[in-house]
Every structure is written in C-alpha cells, then in structure tokens.
Amino acid sequence: MNYAYDDQNIFAKILRGEIPNDTVFENEHALAFRDIRPQAPVHVLVIPKGPYVSLDHFARDASPDEQVGFFAAVSAVCEAEQMPQGFRSICNSRDHGHQEVPHFHMHILGGKPTGPMLSV
Numbered sequence: 001m002n003y004a005y006d007d008q009n010i011f012a013k014i015l016r017g018e019i020p021n022d023t024v025f026e027n028e029h030a031l032a033f034r035d036i037r038p039q040a041p042v043h044v045l046v047i048p049k050g051p052y053v054s055l056d057h058f059a060r061d062a063s064p065d066e067q068v069g070f071f072a073a074v075s076a077v078c079e080a081e082q083m084p085q086g087f088r089s090i091c092n093s094r095d096h097g098h099q100e101v102p103h104f105h106m107h108i109l110g111g112k113p114t115g116p117m118l119s120v
Helices: 010-015 055-061 064-080
Strands: 023-026 030-034 042-048 087-090 106-110
Touching (some): 010 030, 010 042, 055 064, 064 106
Antiparallel strands (some): 023 030, 030 042, 042 106
16 A cells, blocks of 8 residues: 655645644644534544554554544544534545545544435
C-alpha cells in the first residue's frame, strides 16, 4: 500500500497555522476543530498531528502515544460537545471510501439522529 503523504493538503496547512480553524480541542498528538460544512448540529473533525494518509496507515505506523493521544482527543470532543443521545464517528479512506482530504481524520457528528448507517 502506498501511503505517500501530501504535505500541501488542507489539514497539513491547518496544522502549520497557514489556515485558521475553530479549535474544539488540542493535545500533543491531535487537533479537533469544527467542520466548515457541518452535516449535523455537532460536526467536529479530529486529525492526528502526524503525516498519516488514512486510518489503516495511522493504525500501522503511528506510535502508541500518537494513537492514545488521538483517541483521547476523540473522547474529549465527545465530552465537551455533550451528546448524551449518542453520536456517529466516520473515517473515510481513499477513493472507494470517499476520502476528500488525504490526511487521516475522524468526523464526530451528533446533536440529532443520524439515521441508518448505509442504504443499499
């Protein structure tokens, strides 16, 4: 699998401070910010600070500290956004997964029912 990272993607630019964002949470290994095109009342993106293309790339190559830091950020977002009725987390990967930005990220959506996962 080719995990060539494009350091000019929008999330890399956000991490470098070249593009502003609405930060919800940040730690040493992850940044969480509001999506600019929200699909639910709560729509936060959580991204690792390392150069990972997709979920499988992150799972294979990120250090244990990076992985724990990423999922700690996911937990902090869910707590801060107060979604007692639940939420949906989505990680799209590559073309068939409809990944739009080639930097691993997780969407956290909540604040309303999200419906069934897939309709075939």
